[in-house]
Amino acid sequence: MAEKSLLDAGLCIIQNAVPADAIAVAAAQAKLVTAEVMAALSDRGVDPNSGHEFVYSEVASRCRGRIDVRHRFDQEPFASLGKEGGWMHVVKEVLGGDCRMQYAGLVLSLPGSDDQGWHTDGEHLFPGLDQHTPPHAVTVFVPLVDLSSENGTPEFFLGSHVEKNAAALTEGTETDPPCSFDMKAGTVLVFDYRLVHRGTANKTGVGAIVARTNTDDDEEREDPIPKKKVKLDADGDDGDSDGGGVERALGDTNAKQDAVGRPLLYFVYSKTWWTDTRNFNTHEHLFNGKE
């Protein structure tokens, strides 16, 4: 079912793919990694909110207020998630049991970020071919907080992994609007590398974002994302099998979003014989020593 959706629409959703406790651990580590990267960017006078593009081997800008972090992703808990995440059965079904992980990272959308430009994560293998080819690579999005139109759900043009459909988009003859999904943390999206998509603005706040560690004062801070009724997922399930465990585990994470933005892990897998040479094509390091 999920595999068919991935092949036909270019995307599938897997409910509760990551348990609440694993999300909480990943969110805590993401916060540490992010603080380290933000501090190093600040030392270099780089402001992710300025809209100026930058690319280091550990972090790159994606648009104003949106950064793509690849620092410490060979370490736990990300290394294990990349190998054993609750999406691997779908990925292996589509790419083969011998598929390999290309890379993993975190897209952080800071409060007040812009909508991202429409893009694909990679090209068609044989552009202009008459026939549609099966996926050679997929991306898995793993939100570490609940996603909503407030903090920015990614948007997708379903079917645009097929070249002629993507061409219709470019030519303006595509009529179906893009779709997005309000998702709980722990529910993941797997999509074809060629699917046209973008991140959307994080409207949860504006102003300067300062990387900081938790203090006792944090307990008294107002939650910048008021708790509201969770919207249903694509299939009408609210995605919470344990009656609120995800929300409990993430209460603290959500409360700190003003400091760390909206964190979204991603993992990219491919057929064994393919390598991504397009993304993060730089040798300039943010940190003095190599990772």
Ligand SMILES: O=C(O)CCC(=O)C(=O)O
């Ligand atoms: O931030 C998001 O929601 C999506 C980011 C994305 O698609 C990208 O950086 O390629």
